[in-house]
Amino acid sequence: MTSPRKIIIDTDPGQDDAAAIMLAFASPGELEILGITVVAGNVPLRLTSRNARVVCELCGRTDVKVYEGVDRPMRRDLVTAEHVHGKTGLDGAELPEPTMAVQSEHAVDFIIETLRKEPAGTVTLCTLGPLSNIGNVLERAPDVAPRIREIVMMGGGYFEGGNITPAAEFNIYVDPHAAEIVFRSGVPLVVMPLDVTHQLMTTKARVSRIAAIGTRPAKVMVEWLEFFERFDEEKYGSDGGPLHDPTVIAYLLEPELFSGRDCNVEIETASELTMGMTVVDWWRVSGRPANARVMRNVDSDGFFALLTDRFSRI
Numbered sequence: 001m002t003s004p005r006k007i008i009i010d011t012d013p014g015q016d017d018a019a020a021i022m023l024a025f026a027s028p029g030e031l032e033i034l035g036i037t038v039v040a041g042n043v044p045l046r047l048t049s050r051n052a053r054v055v056c057e058l059c060g061r062t063d064v065k066v067y068e069g070v071d072r073p074m075r076r077d078l079v080t081a082e083h084v085h086g087k088t089g090l091d092g093a094e095l096p097e098p099t100m101a102v103q104s105e106h107a108v109d110f111i112i113e114t115l116r117k118e119p120a121g122t123v124t125l126c127t128l129g130p131l132s133n134i135g136n137v138l139e140r141a142p143d144v145a146p147r148i149r150e151i152v153m154m155g156g157g158y159f160e161g162g163n164i165t166p167a168a169e170f171n172i173y174v175d176p177h178a179a180e181i182v183f184r185s186g187v188p189l190v191v192m193p194l195d196v197t198h199q200l201m202t203t204k205a206r207v208s209r210i211a212a213i214g215t216r217p218a219k220v221m222v223e224w225l226e227f228f229e230r231f232d233e234e235k236y237g238s239d240g241g242p243l244h245d246p247t248v249i250a251y252l253l254e255p256e257l258f259s260g261r262d263c264n265v266e267i268e269t270a271s272e273l274t275m276g277m278t279v280v281d282w283w284r285v286s287g288r289p290a291n292a293r294v295m296r297n298v299d300s301d302g303f304f305a306l307l308t309d310r311f312s313r314i
């Protein structure tokens with residue numbers, strides 16, 4: 001029995017972030033959460049901080065430490081996504097304001113100190129939002145890059161294009177400069193792009209199986225998903241919406257659900273038209289060295305079976 005994998009979850013909750021966090025909470029045998037670091041993204045930092053603690057309290061995990069990170073991208077103004085997630089970022093369910101405290105240490109300092117303290121190559125960064133905290137970590141403390149085991153991120157898109165602009169996916173679009181730092185860092189990267197998450201639709205049948213769990217966390221999760229998916233159902237004319245962020249945690253639990261290939265990814269930071277585009281050299285025509293494992297396929301039913309089974313354990 002191997003010891004649980006040490007992870008830091010960097011997140012901008014967001015209903016789909018909440019599902020990813022809940023999936024991690026439900027997997028203590030496989031994952032040791034060293035901390036949750038929050039970043040501005042779907043909603044401003046004040047709300048992503050609140051929302052992360054709402055999820056912790058809903059799941060009875062007030063033991064998990066939450067650290068506030070940066071409240072804006074490295075070189076651009078913040079763009080948020082209340083049109084998708086609602087004004088609080090966790091619309092859909094009525095929950096009390098959290099009472100658990102935020103840690104006093106800044107998230108960037110926490111990540112740097114943790115990477116320096118833990119044995120090299122043992123900590124995985126799981127990023128669910130814009131990469132602003134991670135970009136600041138790598139810019140301030142380049143010595144920690146080789147100490148990171150892996151960064152598993154939800155972000156980018158290639159065959160599916162973008163979701164916030166025709167060219168860019170939201171997490172990368174919000175902070176393309178941070179993304180550029182991460183993709184040029186040499187840290188092993190696993191990328192869950194829209195090409196994967198658009199195969200993971202929260203259909204009524206799938207959501208009803210989560211509802212059938214009958215616990216309060218499952219009930220709240222269903223309320224969040226039913227709110228979150230309405231925007232994409234209208235946009236794509238689909239049954240349900242794509243469930244993005246839990247792919248990061250699912251990859252750590254059951255990597256065989258996913259397949260992809262190592263290829264070069266560069267980030268557009270010059271053109272406003274394609275700002276934040278992940279230029280994925282999937283067909284290896286550029287000659288540029290591979291810097292990421294980009295996922296392309298997923299066992300959708302297997303993913304939702306994992307999610308539903310684990311949600312039932314909380």
Ligand code: RIB
Nearest residue numbers: 014016128129170171244
């Ligand atoms: O484009 C989807 C990503 O943007 C998800 O992480 C969602 O939570 C938002 O942050």
Ligand code: CA
Nearest residue numbers: 014017128129
């Ligand atoms: Ca997110």
